[in-house]
Amino acid sequence: MSALAKRIDPVEREVVEERELTDGFHLVIDALKLNGVKTIYNVPGIPITDLGRMAQAAGLRVISFRHEQNAGNAAAIAGYLTKQPGICLTVSAPGFLNGLTALANATTNCFPMILISGSSEREIVDLQQGDYEEMDQLAIAKPLCKAAFRVLHAADIGIGVARAIRAAVSGRPGGVYLDLPAKLFAQVMDAEAGQKSLVKVIDPAPAQIPAPVAVKRALDVLKSAKRPLIILGKGAAYAQADDAIRTFIEKSGIPFLPMSMAKGLLPDTHPQCAGAARSTVLKESDVVMLIGARLNWLLSHGKGKNWGEPHSKKLIQIDIEPKEMDSNVEITAPLVGDIGSCVSALLEGMGSKWQVPPTDWTHAIKTKREENIAKMAPRLMKNSAPMDFHGALGALRTVIKERPDAILVNEGANTLDLARGVIDMYQPRKRLDVGTWGVMGIGMGFAIAAAIETGKPVLAVEGDSAFGFSGMEIETICRYNLPVCVVIFNNDGIYRGTDVNSAGSDPATTVFVKGSRYDKMMEAFGGVGVNATTPDELKRAVDKAMDSGKPTLINAVIDPAAGSESGRIGNLNPQSKLRKKPTQ
Numbered sequence: 001m002s003a004l005a006k007r008i009d010p011v012e013r014e015v016v017e018e019r020e021l022t023d024g025f026h027l028v029i030d031a032l033k034l035n036g037v038k039t040i041y042n043v044p045g046i047p048i049t050d051l052g053r054m055a056q057a058a059g060l061r062v063i064s065f066r067h068e069q070n071a072g073n074a075a076a077i078a079g080y081l082t083k084q085p086g087i088c089l090t091v092s093a094p095g096f097l098n099g100l101t102a103l104a105n106a107t108t109n110c111f112p113m114i115l116i117s118g119s120s121e122r123e124i125v126d127l128q129q130g131d132y133e134e135m136d137q138l139a140i141a142k143p144l145c146k147a148a149f150r151v152l153h154a155a156d157i158g159i160g161v162a163r164a165i166r167a168a169v170s171g172r173p174g175g176v177y178l179d180l181p182a183k184l185f186a187q188v189m190d191a192e193a194g195q196k197s198l199v200k201v202i203d204p205a206p207a208q209i210p211a212p213v214a215v216k217r218a219l220d221v222l223k224s225a226k227r228p229l230i231i232l233g234k235g236a237a238y239a240q241a242d243d244a245i246r247t248f249i250e251k252s253g254i255p256f257l258p259m260s261m262a263k264g265l266l267p268d269t270h271p272q273c274a275g276a277a278r279s280t281v282l283k284e285s286d287v288v289m290l291i292g293a294r295l296n297w298l299l300s301h302g303k304g305k306n307w308g309e310p311h312s313k314k315l316i317q318i319d320i321e322p323k324e325m326d327s328n329v330e331i332t333a334p335l336v337g338d339i340g341s342c343v344s345a346l347l348e349g350m351g352s353k354w355q356v357p358p359t360d361w362t363h364a365i366k367t368k369r370e371e372n373i374a375k376m377a378p379r380l381m382k383n384s385a386p387m388d389f390h391g392a393l394g395a396l397r398t399v400i401k402e403r404p405d406a407i408l409v410n411e412g413a414n415t416l417d418l419a420r421g422v423i424d425m426y427q428p429r430k431r432l433d434v435g436t437w438g439v440m441g442i443g444m445g446f447a448i449a450a451a452i453e454t455g456k457p458v459l460a461v462e463g464d465s466a467f468g469f470s471g472m473e474i475e476t477i478c479r480y481n482l483p484v485c486v487v488i489f490n491n492d493g494i495y496r497g498t499d500v501n502s503a504g505s506d507p508a509t510t511v512f513v514k515g516s517r518y519d520k521m522m523e524a525f526g527g528v529g530v531n532a533t534t535p536d537e538l539k540r541a542v543d544k545a546m547d548s549g550k551p552t553l554i555n556a557v558i559d560p561a562a563g564s565e566s567g568r569i570g571n572l573n574p575q576s577k578l579r580k581k582p583t584q
């Protein structure tokens, strides 16, 4: 007798045994499996504990986290790395809310993910009668994601899952919420009808071919350029059109600037890479082509002194989302379509007689780049204790150079901004970081999913504050024995560890316990903990971790005075004009 039949009233049993049955639990799992889902990132509890168990029993990998935000971040980055929506599973109200930051962040960053949350009884929630974990989750999720759906009948699970998948990955990818009320899971229906109700999503992210006239317009503008520049965004990395993008850039001869997560799409050491001459190329270029990059704050909205005022640049933008065009400044040549199709169309349209940019432009960039790299080189070799950021990053830069297929996860302020500049990337989609929002807390979730989805070693370089947002997941890393090496840049605080509270006995708002030993946390869970005080020690410890694949946490002792306020974006801090002390 099946486990299901056992739970059914004896009077009904006779009828039940005559036909095969299925229920909401099984249909959700079958629908996910049918659509190629292999992993669920989850935190158990009512009403989804059994769903997680059954999914595991049915051959799905179910990774249980300590907090839903981390499970959600894991799902989001799994989506980014694979182009399949990552699945996060949570309980109702508080678990749902914990997952919501990750869902909103995924939507902002265009990562496809589906947050599936169990919810309480609709009838009670809608009358606000105080159900267990009562919350109108669908309404709350809606403005924070690309699409939100609720399934009330077992027979609609197939359609609900299909809609969620298509919404997450088609067009501009993003986060989707799927609300599954507790009652749905136990709903029983005929197994054959249930099977038939499932939907396999065909061509979930169809190619969107650009209009030939738009391709021609873009090429004409590009041809007219004297000082062209290509900016690669993480959309270009997501597209997995690596060969086409590389061929296009090399054939065009145009210098390129990778945004943070686009680093490595072409190696940072590529002769056309203008990463080390960023301010020069932004200011002095006359035509800029954006590929999967948006003109948001990270690019100063495409205007102002960083872009060289008064600016008369022409912009070409490739994006799958038509509304992106003219979002901040006029786009001379909008090219709407998926990046693979657009770049291939451009390549075709270039023909065999493409004129590479004038050498005075490319030479000027080369000179600037070499100058900046030479300026930084001695700082990266400083072998002092305590370390400064550059000395420690010099060691990690070598690690990634020697292991270009490792994945680098990075968050913090100084730890983020300086690592971005110092650590060269060599392969696509190997750098995962705080993205569009500069959000802290992605670290351990991203590291876990990166290890699980790719099987590659992961190096997570974390500010001590940044790490705290997801630090408990080192237990998860140890539990699943993942090849993750966490390096904490421990400078005793946020930006610096030197602030003093002049008004009283409490510590200043930005400092932590001095001399903390984060490595001891890892030992508590059976992982390897190392305290590193010099770049040499740091390099040796990371190499050992990467060679062994053992979960490792290295407490890298950084000079508390070495950092600057807000890293490289201190200019965004509002300043009080009232310098005087308030009168008592």
Ligand SMILES: Cc1ncc(C[n+]2csc(CCOP(=O)(O)OP(=O)(O)O)c2C)c(N)n1
Pocket: 411, 412, 413, 414, 415, 416, 438, 439, 440, 441, 462, 463, 464, 465, 466, 467, 489, 491, 493, 494, 495, 496, 563, 567
């Ligand atoms: C969710 C969230 N909360 C707060 C912040 C503000 N914030 C920006 S960077 C940062 C931490 C910086 O300190 P740390 O990670 O130690 O890096 P450091 O500059 O010291 O290397 C914080 C709290 C944020 N970006 N995201």
Ligand SMILES: [Mg+2]
Pocket: 463, 464, 465, 489, 490, 491, 492, 493, 494, 495, 496
């Ligand atoms: Mg810090």
